[in-house]
Amino acid sequence: MTQSKMNLSRRSFTKTAAVPLGAMALGMPVAGSLGYGVLNASAQEEMLEQVVIALGSDPLTLMPNAIVDWTTGIQIAHMYDRTLLRDPEQNYEVGPWLCELTNIDDLTWELTLVSPDITFHSGNPLTATDFQTAIDWALDPANESHYLERWEQFSEITIVDDMTFRIGTTDPFPLIAERLAELHPVDTVLIDEIGWEAYAEAPSGTGPFRFVEWTRGQNLLAERNENYWHNDVNVEEVEFRFMPEFSSRMAALLADELDIVKDIPVDSISNVEESDNARIAAIPSSRVNYVALVNNREDSVFNDIRLRQAVNYGVDVDGIIAGIFQGQATRMAGSLSALNPEVNTEIEPYPYDPERARELIAEAGYEPGELTVTMDAPQGRYPMDTDAALAISASLGEVGINVEILYNEWGTHLEKIVGRNTGDMFYLGWGPALDAYGTLAFLFVGDSTYSGYTNPEVEELIAEATVLVDAEARQEIWDQVQQMVYEDAGWLFLWQQHDIYGVSNEVAWEPRPDEFMWMGSAEPSV
Amino acid sequence: MRGYLLGRLVSGIIVIFLALTAVFFMVRASGDPVLLFAPLDTSLEGIEAIRERMGFNDPLVVQYARFIGDAVQGDFGDSTRERRPAMEIVLERLPATLQLGGVALLISLTVGIPLGILSATRHGSGWDKLARVISVAGQAVPGFWLGLLLILFFSVRLNWLPTSGRGGFDHIILPSVTLAALSTARYARLTRSTMLDVLGQDYIRTAKAKGLGDRIILWRHALKNASVSLITLTGLEIGRLIEGAVVVEQVFAWPGMGRVTVQALLNRDFAVVMAAVVLFAAMYTIANLLADIAYGWANPQVRL
């Protein structure tokens, strides 16, 4: 049908004059790097005419800094740059992107633009004020921004000069780098001209692609920003096509109508690999799946640590990963994934030991088969969640705990967790989780929104780490917390899911573990 | 005529009002949407604050009064997810649904009626059998399943047609055929049975006895009489096509009203659901009105 979509164009383009220093330091693929580019100039000039990415739904808005939603964020990120970015070369710690972050004192942070020549798509130059405008907008409650709570520690923003500004915080805020990684500066000059409402309809950012058109329910088009400050963009046009059904996405990929599809089910991997058009690009995601063994509620059977441990000994997690996921999941030892820079690497997974599990259940005072618990689970929210829940239940049945699964519609599932109305176990995924705070402080503090676990000692330590700016001291506490919840068997520790993408053979692009799907660095395959 | 139209309008408004009331209380009973759109790391206080700000903590009756108060002024509220007027969101999808339903209706009329005529005039022939098989099978195959099979065969295997989405002419073929399957079956069946009925009537026999040609009898008498029930069916069929579109739009990622409403239900995006209710009810009322008018035109004995 539409084979023409992917034809490579030989159209040449002029390279931007300067490759900024910041980009080199980050080690991002830069089209104009020395050596290769000089020797193989013709390959450099090949460009992808169009990259079509299938997404499940429309963006909820094109206003940056408003809504936290993966689909929305991915599309906005093609048009807007982030202030800081997780760096694949640096273990996915947050590193510089538009700005560089310096710590001045416990309550003050300074940000400096990495280049004076960054411009918005409108042509207006990027200045420090544009960051302030964005933060101020999000912090105005009238705008209902999801970042209001995430940034509420920002008490004061001072513009030092066009290239520099400072953020003062109410409390010591070690998490500031992660938080600023989410900030997109906005085009203040343009907004003053046309107003916020018009701006949201016709965005102007500094990103690698310029907004063209959004046909709701169908697609969003963005074209190459030939003046992109960071690197040469090798894609003429990006199309996000909205396709809610996996089967249609998959069929379109096999029919060569699409270039990138996320979340290919493991059993369809071979279909993609056998096709002439596409390949599989899989990567362990930082998103973790676990089963909470509820102990922050009086009536839960899992207030007994022996039963929590029994569950961890009694579920054949490796067997499930091999059997259901075909190996496309990575076992977690404790509460953080191996990808997380703050993971405690000394923790080893609970061994599968049904005998030990039976003993613990007996010690807790239950005959085999006497104990019946309910597990709440979502359906189709995480890869293989329906089947994994069944397998967990079957595994526990063998050691003498009957697990009745209650599948919920997603909204109901969340409501039950928040209302503490779940069964004594519930299944949940969490991520992208690339820092300790983002997981531990939310899931191991008894009265936080989605937590099923409480332990006063753990909570004390978490509170301490939260305001500790000294990275090393903080790491020590995080290690300790992870060790404690591991021994305390706060969850049934499961796995990191793998993000499995189907990628057209004509596109050179590699996935990242933080689900940041970005065509700014995509190239034609050679 | 004028009084009739006015009466229709009034009863249409009453229907819309009742539908809104029923759906309002039903969707609110499923909980509120705050957890579905607030980021997972929002604190309990943060969630409470959002609920308070958006009025979800008010008694249901207060929320209902507020909703109806705004609705009479044409304001159906903003989508909690997309943060823009809900009616705008639904109206944007209306053309896609009308297009899909229109093409499907066209297919079922142009295939179903001739098939029904053939099978009635050649009662007991191969055509008759074919028509009966189609009409029974068409009503037995679930729309989503038929759609999936068509995708598998024509898009994946043969690579002839796009799998989904709205675009050029080729995009609408599979969804409209899927949607038309059921109503084609109904048209074929109804045409067949009414034609058989009419052809057996005395006046047709008289016409035959008078020596009128088969063709004239068919067109001037039989079809004209059958058209009355076909028009009635079309009035109903429009409603059924809209209903079928809900599932078909989901299978083929067709950006229509059905899909947007299913999504809104899943997301508990109440304002969008309510706006959709209004539009669905309005479409139903209009379709019935048109059927009535056409009915009167085809059968002058009926006075409006």
Added chain:
Amino acid sequence: MSTATLSSAGGNREFTRQVNRQNRLLRSLRKDWWAMGSLAFLVIVTLVAIFSTWIVPDSINDPNFGARLVPPLTDGYIAGTDQLGRDVWGRMLLGARVSLTVGFVTVICAALIGVPIGMLAGYFGGWLDVILMRLVDVQLSFPFILLALTINAILGLGLRNIIITLVIAGWIEYARVARGETLVVREKEFVQAAHLTGCGSPRIFVRHILPNIITPLIVIGTLQVARFIIAEASISFLGFGVQPPTAAWGSMVSEGLDYIFSAWWLITLPGLALAFVALAVNITGDWLRDTLDPRINT
């Protein structure tokens, strides 16, 4: 020949009429091979549904990773296995139970609610009739499937909830038909006569009206069975189905969606079963209508 004329002589002819009806059915069945085949098929499926829990081992839903996605007619699996290594054929047999339960229980419950209300509204008219007709309008104005989804969103997943949902969404059809038929029958002499001789309303309803409107209701009920079976599958497909691991044809298709490219049998076979049962029910319904009361157009 329609029941209305047949029965106009009065309620005392009840017996003859029933015998007539049965004879007529049997006679026409012998002539109609399609109807006979369908009916036989339905009887078999019903038997399977009733006895499936004995035929199929309890362990049918236990995962068996060693035998994942085995194609049909391989290693002794008639219909292959699914992603958990479960026997698809065995699950399809169990699924017959769900589909038929949904189909028949829903139709019966909907009829039990709808028919009395419709008869009351048709007989007495007045405010009850006004309310009923508005309800009919309201219900028709909102797509059935969306209504079902809305109710299901409140009730949650599960077979029982699906049935409740479909009953709530489906009873009104019976009320509509029962009302219309009652309106006609009410004016008949024998009803008027019964009224004059001092028969109480309940007696008139049960003895005189119901027998005369039952035929169209049976026909519509039969055709509704297929509609409800398909509706259950559609609801499952849209993500509001039964609780796994319950095997239902609709939810088997929707679970099989992820394997549409790797295991064609997972969506095809349960879908086929669904289509065949719906087909058989429709043919049977058609035959019932043609034989009993050809004037009903559905």
